[in-house]
Amino acid sequence: MSQDVMKHPGLNLGPAHGSDDDAAQGMIFGFWVFLMSDAILFGMVFATYVTSLSTHALAGGPGPHDLYNIKSVFIETLLLLASSFTFGMASLALKYKHGKARLVGWMLVTLVLGLGFLGFELHDIFGMFAKGGVPSRSGFLSAFFDLVPLHGLHVTAGCVWLICLVGQIARYGLDTKTKLGIMRLALFWHFLDIIWIAIFTVVYLGGLA
Amino acid sequence: MSIVADSGGPFLGRLSLHSLPFWDMLQHPTMSNIINGIIATGAASLVVIGALVVIALLTKYKLWRPLWSDWVTSTDHKKIGIMYIVIALVMLTRALIEAVLMRAQQAVGLHGGFLSPDHFAQLFSTHGTIMIFFMAMPFLTGVINYVMPMQIGARDVSFPVLNSISLGLTAAGAALVMVSLVIGKFSTGGWFGYPPYTEATFSPGVGPDYWIWALSLAGLASTLTGINFAVTIYKERAPGMKLMRMPLFTWTALCTAILMIFAMPPLTVATSQLALDRYLGFHYFTNALGGNMMNFANLFWLFGHPEVYILILPAFGVYSEVIATFSGKALFGYRSLVMATMAIAILSFTVWLHHFFTMGQNANINAVFGIASMLIGIPTGVKIYDWMLTMFRGRVRFTTPMVYSIGFILLFVLGGMSGILLANPTIDYQVHNTVFLVAHFHNVAVPGVLFGMLTAYHFWFPKAFGFRLNERWGIISALCWIFGFMGAFFPLYALGIMGLPRRTVAYAQARYVPLEWVAFLGALLLLAALLALLWQLWISIRDRDANRVFVGDPWDGRSLEWSNSAPPPEYNFAVIPSVQGRDAFTMAKENHSAYERPDTYKDIELPKNSAMGLVIAALGFALAFGLVWHIWWLVIAALLAVIASMIVRGFARDTTRLVSAQEVRREHHRWIDAVAAATAVSRANECKTVNVGLAQHQANGVVP
Ligand code: HEM
Ligand SMILES: [Cu+2]
Numbered sequence: 001m002s003q004d005v006m007k008h009p010g011l012n013l014g015p016a017h018g019s020d021d022d023a024a025q026g027m028i029f030g031f032w033v034f035l036m037s038d039a040i041l042f043g044m045v046f047a048t049y050v051t052s053l054s055t056h057a058l059a060g061g062p063g064p065h066d067l068y069n070i071k072s073v074f075i076e077t078l079l080l081l082a083s084s085f086t087f088g089m090a091s092l093a094l095k096y097k098h099g100k101a102r103l104v105g106w107m108l109v110t111l112v113l114g115l116g117f118l119g120f121e122l123h124d125i126f127g128m129f130a131k132g133g134v135p136s137r138s139g140f141l142s143a144f145f146d147l148v149p150l151h152g153l154h155v156t157a158g159c160v161w162l163i164c165l166v167g168q169i170a171r172y173g174l175d176t177k178t179k180l181g182i183m184r185l186a187l188f189w190h191f192l193d194i195i196w197i198a199i200f201t202v203v204y205l206g207g208l209a
Numbered sequence: 210m211s212i213v214a215d216s217g218g219p220f221l222g223r224l225s226l227h228s229l230p231f232w233d234m235l236q237h238p239t240m241s242n243i244i245n246g247i248i249a250t251g252a253a254s255l256v257v258i259g260a261l262v263v264i265a266l267l268t269k270y271k272l273w274r275p276l277w278s279d280w281v282t283s284t285d286h287k288k289i290g291i292m293y294i295v296i297a298l299v300m301l302t303r304a305l306i307e308a309v310l311m312r313a314q315q316a317v318g319l320h321g322g323f324l325s326p327d328h329f330a331q332l333f334s335t336h337g338t339i340m341i342f343f344m345a346m347p348f349l350t351g352v353i354n355y356v357m358p359m360q361i362g363a364r365d366v367s368f369p370v371l372n373s374i375s376l377g378l379t380a381a382g383a384a385l386v387m388v389s390l391v392i393g394k395f396s397t398g399g400w401f402g403y404p405p406y407t408e409a410t411f412s413p414g415v416g417p418d419y420w421i422w423a424l425s426l427a428g429l430a431s432t433l434t435g436i437n438f439a440v441t442i443y444k445e446r447a448p449g450m451k452l453m454r455m456p457l458f459t460w461t462a463l464c465t466a467i468l469m470i471f472a473m474p475p476l477t478v479a480t481s482q483l484a485l486d487r488y489l490g491f492h493y494f495t496n497a498l499g500g501n502m503m504n505f506a507n508l509f510w511l512f513g514h515p516e517v518y519i520l521i522l523p524a525f526g527v528y529s530e531v532i533a534t535f536s537g538k539a540l541f542g543y544r545s546l547v548m549a550t551m552a553i554a555i556l557s558f559t560v561w562l563h564h565f566f567t568m569g570q571n572a573n574i575n576a577v578f579g580i581a582s583m584l585i586g587i588p589t590g591v592k593i594y595d596w597m598l599t600m601f602r603g604r605v606r607f608t609t610p611m612v613y614s615i616g617f618i619l620l621f622v623l624g625g626m627s628g629i630l631l632a633n634p635t636i637d638y639q640v641h642n643t644v645f646l647v648a649h650f651h652n653v654a655v656p657g658v659l660f661g662m663l664t665a666y667h668f669w670f671p672k673a674f675g676f677r678l679n680e681r682w683g684i685i686s687a688l689c690w691i692f693g694f695m696g697a698f699f700p701l702y703a704l705g706i707m708g709l710p711r712r713t714v715a716y717a718q719a720r721y722v723p724l725e726w727v728a729f730l731g732a733l734l735l736l737a738a739l740l741a742l743l744w745q746l747w748i749s750i751r752d753r754d755a756n757r758v759f760v761g762d763p764w765d766g767r768s769l770e771w772s773n774s775a776p777p778p779e780y781n782f783a784v785i786p787s788v789q790g791r792d793a794f795t796m797a798k799e800n801h802s803a804y805e806r807p808d809t810y811k812d813i814e815l816p817k818n819s820a821m822g823l824v825i826a827a828l829g830f831a832l833a834f835g836l837v838w839h840i841w842w843l844v845i846a847a848l849l850a851v852i853a854s855m856i857v858r859g860f861a862r863d864t865t866r867l868v869s870a871q872e873v874r875r876e877h878h879r880w881i882d883a884v885a886a887a888t889a890v891s892r893a894n895e896c897k898t899v900n901v902g903l904a905q906h907q908a909n910g911v912v913p
Contacts, residue, residue, distance in 0.1 A: 026367050030440040033470060037432055041474040044511075048482070048493070048504055059492070059499035136490035139499030145491070146482065160852075164859050172862060181859070 008032065010187060011091050020176045024183060031184045035191050036141065038154075042195050045147045046202065052143035053207075061138035064207030067128045073204050076120045083113035084193040091186045100174060104106050104166055107182075110189070119154050141192065143180075144203070151199060154192050161185050222839035223415060226427045241548060245328045248310070253391040260465075268655070272864065272899040284369035285779050286354050289376050293351025294666065296383050297344050297761075301659075304339040305739055307332045309732045312697065316729035318715040319722055329714040330397035331416070337400025338420060340654070341516070342427040343383045348662040350379070350434055353462045356669060357438065359770035359777065362447025362786045362793070364559030365786070365816065367440040370864075373822030375430040375437070381829035382426035388834070389419045393699045396420035401509050401711065402483070404502050409487045415837050417487065421480045422833035428476045435469025439464055447769070449788030453547070456547035456768040456792075457540060460547050461526030464549045464554040465519050471558070472515035474618035506568065510561035518557040521653065522550060524661025525592060528617060529609040531668050532596050534764055536603025537907055541793055542595035549588035549595075556585050566634045575634040582632035589625055593618060594669045604891055604907075613664040616691040617656045624652030627702065644713075645705025648698045655694050655884075663690070663742070669761050671902070675775045676753040680896045682745035689738030696731020700724035758902030759880070760887050764895050765904035767792040772803060775882040775902055780813045780868060783877035798906040810870040810877070817866050824854050863869040 008028040013021040051057075090106035093099070125148075128134075135145035162185060168178045226232050232255045233248025267273055280288055311332050314324045325330070358366055366372050389395040396416035398407040408415040442463045446455070455463075483505065485491040492500040533540040540546065562570070562578040596618060605611065627649040633639050640646065671677045701709075705722050709716060749756070761775040769786055770777075772794040784807050790796050797803040828851045835843030887903040895904055 022758065026440060026444040030367060030436060033436045033439055037436065037470045037474055040471055041477060044475050044478040044508060048478070048508075051504060052499070054499075057499040057501065059497075061498075122286065135485075137498070139492045139495075139501060142482075142485070142491040142493050142500075146485070146493075160856075164856050168860060171860065175862070177862065195273060 001010055010104075011095060011183075013095055013183070016097070017029065017095075017157070017179070018181050023176050024180055025056055026036055027180050028187070029042065031187055035187060038191070039195075042147075042198075043152070045150055046198070047142075049143040049147045049203065052140045057139035057143070058139070059138035059143060059174050062131060062133050063140065064203075067133040068204055069124055070204060070208060072120050072124050072127075073200065076124075077200050079113050079117040079120065080193055080196050083110045084190055084201055086110045086113060086187045087186055090182070094174070094182055100169060103182075104169060107162060107166060111159060111162050114162070114189075115157055116161070118155055119151060121148070125149070147203065148199060151192065154188075154195075158185065158189055158192060187188055220840075220842075222835070222841070224392070224838045224840070228415075230391065230886070231467065239391045241325055244323050248324070249328070249390075255386050257392050278818060281823050282373075282820050284373050284816045284819055284822075285366070286366050286369065286372060287673065287777065287781075288360050289372050290351040290353075290355030292376055293347040293354060293379065294379060297348035297351060297662070298341050298511075299346070300343040300383055300386075302346055302739065303602070304336045305736060307336040307339075309729075309736050311336065311730045312725075313734040314714065315716075316722075317711070318723045319719060320715060320717060322715050324714060326714045327394075327397060330399075330712070331395050333712055334396045334399050334402075334416075334420070335389075338396075338423065341400060341520070342424060343379075343386060345520045345654070345658050345662070346427065346431060347379055347383070349465070349658075350375075350431070350521065352527070352662065352665045353438060353465070353523055355673060356665075356770055357459050357462045358441060358445065359773070360459045360517030360768050361442060361445060361450050361779050362782065363441065363445035363771050363789060364780050364782070364785075364813070366437050366447075367444055368437050369816040370819045370821050370858075371433055371437055373819060374825045375434045375823075377822035377826030378426045378430035378433075378829050381826045381833065382423045382430070384826075384830050384834050385419060385426065385837075386837070389416075390847055393419070393837070401513065403509075403789065404483060404486070404505050405500070407483060407487075408495055410495070417483070418837040421484050422836055424476065424480050425484075426829055426833060428473050428480070429483050431469050432473040432477070435466040435473065438466035439470060442466070447785050447788055450793070451545070452789075454788060454793065456526075456790045457529035457543065457546055457550075458523070458526035458768075461522040461529075461550055464523045464550050466597075468515045468519045468554055472512050472519065474512075475508045476512035476516075479505055479512065482508075483641035486837075500605045500819055503568065505562070506565050510564040511558075513564060514561040515557045517650075517653075518553055521661075522553065524617075524658050524664075527661045527665040527668065528596060528614050529599075530768065531614050531664055532599050534668075534766055535606050535608055535611045535614075536600045537606075537765065538599055538603040538768075539767070539795075540595070541598040542591070543791065545591055546595050549591045550598055552588040553585060556581065556588070560585065560625070560632075563632055563634075563637070566637045572634070574743045579632050579634045579637075583629055586625060586629050587790065593622060606764075606895070608667075608896060609678070609680060609687055610664045610668045612684055612687040613660045613667070613690075616687065617660045617664075620691070620694065621653060624649060624656065627652060640705050642710055643705035644701040644709050644711050647711050648701035648705060651694075651698045651701075655698070656691075656799070660690065663687075669770070671756075671758045672752075672761065672775045672777070673772060675759055676749065676756040677758055677763060677896070677900070679745050679747045679752065682748065686738050686745055689734050689741055693731050693736075693738050697728050698731070700728045700731070704728075736806060755898045758900060760837035760884050760902030761880075762794075762904055763900050763902050767795045769793050772797065774883075778873075778876055780815060780873070783807070783810060784872050795906075804881055806878070806881055810874045811869045812870050813873055814865050815868060817864050819864070821854070821858055825851070828854065 008025050009032060010028065013024055015021060086106050086109045090103055090110060093103040093106055133141055135142050165178060165181050167186060168181065172178060230249035231246050234242045245527060280292060283289065294740060310324070310421070311329065314322045314329060317323065317398050354372065358364070386395070393415045396402060396407065396412070398412065398417055398420065402417060405411060442459060482491070482493040486493050486495060486500070492498045492503045494500045494505045529540055529546060540636045541770045560578055560582040562574065566575050631640070631646065631649055666677055667683055704721060707721065709721055759776050761773055761777070762771040772786065773782055786793065786797070794803065828847045831843055832847035832851065835841070835847060884903065887901045888903040890900045891905050894900060
């Protein structure tokens, strides 16, 4: 119905997908707008974190140097970056019709990497708990536990969504709705990657510098 | 018995007999407890009786099935819009009654009065919360929902099921606030719920929790609505509907939608952090262990200031449409109005700090934010002049919407002026936290937002229901609103300068008393205005057959929503209009292409009904209620059910249905036949029964 010739930003399905490509325009544009709103959400939580690095907010409790484990965080970063790459491969498999098997294969690799990320993150968090770094200890720790687990929660939601999409592919094949679902999840996944890079830089590198 | 009274145990969480509004009164029958208990119980009974009456009526007239299939599961933007407005009117009634109670208390508040401080605090907290989140927001969301898709020549919004889910979330939030009247107590922390007062240390009860979860539901709903509206305006416009051809109301809807997208997340963060403090012992805003309440103030007003523009911009859009239509002229300065709207939307993110000039930041920061705040006066002033110049040399008809609009222009200027005063930090220091501020923001909220929404209601009601509202009672009601407003709030400017703090339950200065009484009488006039409004609705429904406007264009409308029948078919347009210029419908009338019979019709695809909105409403309510009362099994069950329902919805296919071309043709021809049979009425007769929805078109100022 729209007369716009402008395509949505990001990887388009392309004319080879016929009406699915048209259906994608409004839906994917809408999802970009949602991500914009989500980015503000993260922005506010970042702001809370940054303003909570003062001695007042630390309240005599443990700080970044006592709690962060850069080795494990670095592994998390690698896992998440790799998962973005594998999701990229899945998107290409979707666009160029490389077949369901390859598409689902890349998606499952992404899932494994995402779960690996979550595993390491949980391990980190319990490590912090063990050292007395619990959220109720100080304003600083409260802010930390708003930001990092919020990202983790998003990744968890992404994983659940991914499993559902694989289920939908199994049930319906690559119909319009699954295609659009995969495209949206792809954006979501890369978005979380970008947020993570900000977290890695601001929270961990900044905190330990 | 005492065990039951004290705690509900694991099954009912914090729920117990203490949660009932008359329990205190029975346990400790002091005079004050009895009066407050009777008022609270009365209010609770009204809620319960109201609900029972609605259930009884639905059953008596066998309306459950239509309610289900035509309304609550509908994904039609028009139905959803109407349901939003119904919520808004119900909540307006409650919040206005609370306002009158507050004014009554203060009128007799010299050394006492009849309300306890706690009860008074609940009243201003619920009044403020409801007026903003459950009156103004649903009202404007409803109006935009109803009007905007038709103005751009679309069949629906981009995401109809999401639209229904947003409605469900809003309804759940409103229901939560209503339930707080019956079970437990609402917050006493005001509409912005500042910690540390609202932290568990100082407010251990359920009040702030009710506030937090009601706002969370409403905030999420508005975020989703904003996305939906913005995408609709960007993606669903009819061919030829370029951005600079959109009606001004659609422009304001776009700016409001963008503000919702950006301004709601800070609210979500503020309320969720407060919840974490209260539920899990975090320290975002506590006094101890490194909390910092200034973060809350910043987050809340980073939402709060844009929020007031979310509220006012659609009202500006409504006035623009109404003034142009009832002056019989194209809107003066369309381009400048668009620019001004955009400018306001952007500036609205740069002024939040004026809500806490007195909280200790340095004077330079205050100066910067003070100047930024004053700057908003410029685009707003531009608009006022544009509206006046639209009327200038127009043929103005004093219909009800026009009476509201003129009342708005006169009064809003005053509210804006007192805003400019307050934007000056040095002056703000003097009147901060007095009722001068209360007078200021009501001076923009009532003539601006509330009148704007009532104007919209009168303007588009005939379109939505197919008959006109009674004009006489409309004018009576409008005048009551206008003069009632003056009576209720002008005295507060003076009282504020005399030093009366806001949120005061009782005072010791006898010199406040006379003006307090004036304000109380003004509030009574406002109550009369509401009653007149409801009476008008009643007699209009009674006389509906004499006032039908099926043809659909009762007052020579200019934009596309007037170019179909009243009420419109569910797909809005039998054929998607092709837009030639600004004021698309006026142009079509001008070159005689309105009311054409196309040669061919096509099947129209529409979304099927969906129970998702209702499911999310029920689960969202259960989740919030469980959280308020610490009923953990309910929280977990509701949360799992929400996730499950979303997954199930993901697996749904076959979500659209077709309206056949024959059916479209039949309906369209029935309407065009009615158009052909109708005689166009002159402007002098547009409020009389001869008006069947066809106004004589008078050319004036078409912009190609
Ligand atoms: C229509 C007639 C109205 C009347 C008579 C009225 C009356 C009042 C009164 C008496 C108060 C308490 C003032 C105090 O603190 O001393 C109040 C507060 C407030 N009102 Fe209204 N009001 C009306 C409409 C509105 C509307 C339309 C809105 C918003 C759209 C609104 C928003 C508020 C807010 C936000 C507060 C502050 C609550 C707080 O202190 O936290 N009111 N109003
Ligand atoms: Cu403000």
